[in-house]
Amino acid sequence: MDLTEALHRAEQLDAEDPLARVRERFSLPDGLVYLDGNSLGALGSSVPAAVGDAVQRQWGQSLVASWNTHDWWDAPRRVGARIARLVGAADDEVVVADSTSVNLFKALVAAARLRPGRATMVIEAGNFPADLYIADSVADLLGLTVRRVDPLDIGSSLDDDVCVVSLSHVDYRTGRAYDMAAITRAVHDAGALAVWDLAHSAGALVVELDDCGVDFAVGCGYKYLNGGPGAPAYAMAARRHHATMRSPLPGWTGHARPFAMEGTYEPAPGIDAMRCGTPPMLSLLALESALGAFDGLTMPQVRARSLSLTTLFLDLAEEHLVAHGFEVVTPRRDAERGSQVSLNHPDAYGVVQALAARGVVADFRHPDIVRLGFAPLYVRHTDVVTAVRHLVEVVEAGEDRDEQWVVRATVT
Ligand SMILES: Cc1ncc(COP(=O)(O)O)c(C=O)c1O
Incomplete structure (x- = not known):
């Protein structure tokens, strides 16, 4: 042709x-042909007004009362639930927080701690550099060994010493998508937990986290979700882990009673325990508005x-x-x-x-x-x-x- x-x-x-x-x-x-939405998604038409409202009316007029009156406090969960629907998770399994890198750190540590006695983390050799660096750092902190592997050859790298397997659903460089269901099954068969990075799949592919039995997942708000430059990221934890998972970054917003200002940390029940510090409200509200592009x-x-x-x-x-x-x-x-x-x-x-x-x-x-x-x-x-x-x-x-x-x- x-x-x-x-x-x-x-x-x-x-x-x-x-x-x-x-x-x-x-x-x-x-006149622009924009083929870089996998790096920075385009501006949703509703976003400028939403950000303007967040700045002028909510911040400008309501000031600190907005945490209650404009429901800022619950926004990480509210927006997390919208993302959950795009990635096949339940509404209470996803929270918006931090960056992808930070969420990956939390997820890898939480997952490794759920498999005590196992000392090897398996990670995709060609993974995004931050994912490699963070896996190395987690291994260093927890006294684990990292095994870098080709995901197409995952089976041969799994044994009863593996606690966690960390992979990207879509390779940022080659665009190859991995079989989340089959790999997660193999990981579970070996008694390990699966942590997936959805940076290059959420918002563009059918992602079925719960159907695939995924344990933890993380992803960006600024690529196919169009949340804007530096948009906050999200963390998913399967409900079955909520009662036992422990985030290595126990911030006050993830406390069971944040406003009791207690001197000892007690995790909030559920996915809120993956929250750490104060959410970036302007960016979070931009992301919420951008997600409206998926409506219907x-x-x-x-x-x-x-x-x-x-x-x-x-x-x-x-x-x-x-x-x-x-x-x-x-x-x-x-x-x-x-x-x-x-x-x-x-x-x-x-x-x-x-x-x-x-x-x-x-x-x-x-x-x-x-x-x-x-x-x-x-x-x-x-x-x-x-x-x-x-x-x-x-x-x-x-x-x-x-x-x-x-x-x-x-x-x-
Ligand atoms: C696959 C993947 N993981 C992680 C990251 C890092 O995300 P962040 O810089 O938001 O922490 C990126 C960024 O492009 C990415 O492509």
Whole structure:
């Protein structure tokens, strides 16, 4: 299919798409093709007014009374419940708090403590760097050993010394999605607990935490959930662990009686024990408003659109990009793919910069990956074709080798 034909096909797919109008729930700059929602999600149209209200009316007028009158205190649980519905957990199993990294620390320590006598933590070797660093630190603090493994080979790394297995549902670099149900089952068969990082799956894939028997999970608010830069993250703990789990960061907001100001910590019942300090209310209310973009949608619908976008991209990549020096890294099989497609290219950094100069935003991951995120709520099929056309033109014109890209920006 040449790219003119592909554009017609994409227009047809967009016209037939039941989710096409969901894009109107976002404010995106005219003419921009935004394929970086897996890094920072787009601005929801309702968010500026919600933040304005939080600043001017709630903070400005009601001041400290807002903790009660505007229900700020319960917002971590209220927003957590909305996220729970997107990831297949019960409303009382998710709380919004801290960053993904901090929540992972809490979850790994809590999980390891639930398996005393076992001294090995298994972690995906290619996991996000923070996940690797935190696992190493948890192991150091608790006197455990870390075993770094390939998740596709998880079975051979499980034995009766393993307390916790920590994996990302979708690999941030390659876009590969792992089989949460099968891996969690294998982890449980070995007597260990499973901790999943949902940063690159929540809000784009069907995630069934409870059906898969997941023990703990964490994830970001600012990627496919569109909560805004630095949005607070969330932590999930299965209900069966609530009575016995112990967070290593026992803050006052996670106390059973926070306003009794007692000198000794007693965990709040349930998921509230995963709270630590005062929530960042402005960001939390921005996230709550952003989640409204999912209203009326089911995750299978969202996933279907994501797959339609990535399938179209992969088809066109094979036909038009491979010949231009790109190699597709992301698996072809739907079940093995997240909502991004990653391409290897020797000038990946230059490709991403030249693409941005043409109004197509993707990102670069060391050493040679061009990452294109297809956020299913607002990316269109026509955007897919536009991106492929610009990728071809960038390489044909040698724009990726322009000397202005020799010095890299701080954030790539
Ligand atoms: C898979 C994964 N885990 C963890 C993190 C870290 O999240 P945070 O910086 O919010 O702690 C990221 C950030 O991009 C990520 O992609």
